Amino acid sequence: MINELPVIPILLFSVIIHEIAHGWMAMKLGDPTAKELGRLTLNPIPHLDPVGSVLVPLISLAATGHVFIAWAKPVPVNPFNFLHPRRDNVLVSVVGPLSNIVLAFVCSMAVVALASLARGIDGGGSPIVGGVLEFLVTMFYGGMYMNVVLAVFNILPIPPLDGSHVMAAALPATAARKFMSIGFAGVIVFLFLMRVPFVQGAFSAMIAAAFSPFRDLVGMFL
Numbered sequence: 001m002i003n004e005l006p007v008i009p010i011l012l013f014s015v016i017i018h019e020i021a022h023g024w025m026a027m028k029l030g031d032p033t034a035k036e037l038g039r040l041t042l043n044p045i046p047h048l049d050p051v052g053s054v055l056v057p058l059i060s061l062a063a064t065g066h067v068f069i070a071w072a073k074p075v076p077v078n079p080f081n082f083l084h085p086r087r088d089n090v091l092v093s094v095v096g097p098l099s100n101i102v103l104a105f106v107c108s109m110a111v112v113a114l115a116s117l118a119r120g121i122d123g124g125g126s127p128i129v130g131g132v133l134e135f136l137v138t139m140f141y142g143g144m145y146m147n148v149v150l151a152v153f154n155i156l157p158i159p160p161l162d163g164s165h166v167m168a169a170a171l172p173a174t175a176a177r178k179f180m181s182i183g184f185a186g187v188i189v190f191l192f193l194m195r196v197p198f199v200q201g202a203f204s205a206m207i208a209a210a211f212s213p214f215r216d217l218v219g220m221f222l
Contacts (some may be wrong), residue, residue: 008057010143014103014150015072016047021099022092023075029088031081039075047072056186069153072161086169093165100151107144108214109135112221141218148211152203158187 020042023034038046048054052071082088120131157167159182168176193199 002134006139007142007146008019010107010139011057011070011146012044012048012053012072014143015053015070016042016044016100018096018150018154019047019072019075021095022077023093025095026075026077026081026088028172029082029091031078032077033081033103034075037076043118049073069149090166090169093162093213096162097151097154102156104147104151104214105217107140108218109148110140111144111218114140115222143220144214145211148214149207152206156190156191159183161187169189 002217025099026033027035027040034040041047051071052073057070064205077089077092079085079089114133114137114189118130118137121133154161155163155166157163159180164180168180171179190199194203
């Protein structure tokens with residue numbers, strides 16, 4: 001459990017950036033709703049969801065020793081403000097997982113820089129400095145992995161995840177409405193299905209494939 005604690009700050013920051021990315025793209029496409037409601041801010045208070053940002057990560061950590069997933073309050077988006085509602089809704093949706101991929105890259109560069117610094121002062125610095133650097137390396141490496149998990153999880157075509165909006169855009173309007181009406185029940189069903197070895201294995205394989213480039217990138221420099 002202790003090894004998971006450094007990841008929590010990165011996880012909370014990442015889900016906030018994910019939501020800001022949605023709101024920023026919506027604003028660029030003509031919908032100022034998120035901006036007008038003060039959601040395009042790094043201040044965590046407007047973004048925190050008591051369940052998804054606090055309760056779920058803590059319960060997961062206490063029950064399993066691992067933080068599986070978290071989420072922030074979804075930013076409000078009004079598709080009626082879009083010039084091309086279907087296309088623009090897809091763009092707003094995909095930018096969230098994309099932001100997590102960018103954050104995974106940033107975390108990988110932080111791991112390289114901090115690990116190199118730690119090696120440079122090895123034996124020549126205080127134990128406190130060494131401990132801080134070790135903590136930061138652990139935090140950013142965990143953040144690298146967690147952002148990959150967030151990206152992969154959110155691209156799944158399961159309502160109300162981002163991937164479901166992409167799927168809905170490919171369906172006829174009536175079918176799309178029925179599909180999206182599944183709502184958060186889709187995620188609950190998926191979490192139960194994660195107990196099925198095949199589903200768990202497939203999801204883990206997707207994460208491993210997406211994480212591999214970042215792991216190899218870090219390995220090139222260290």
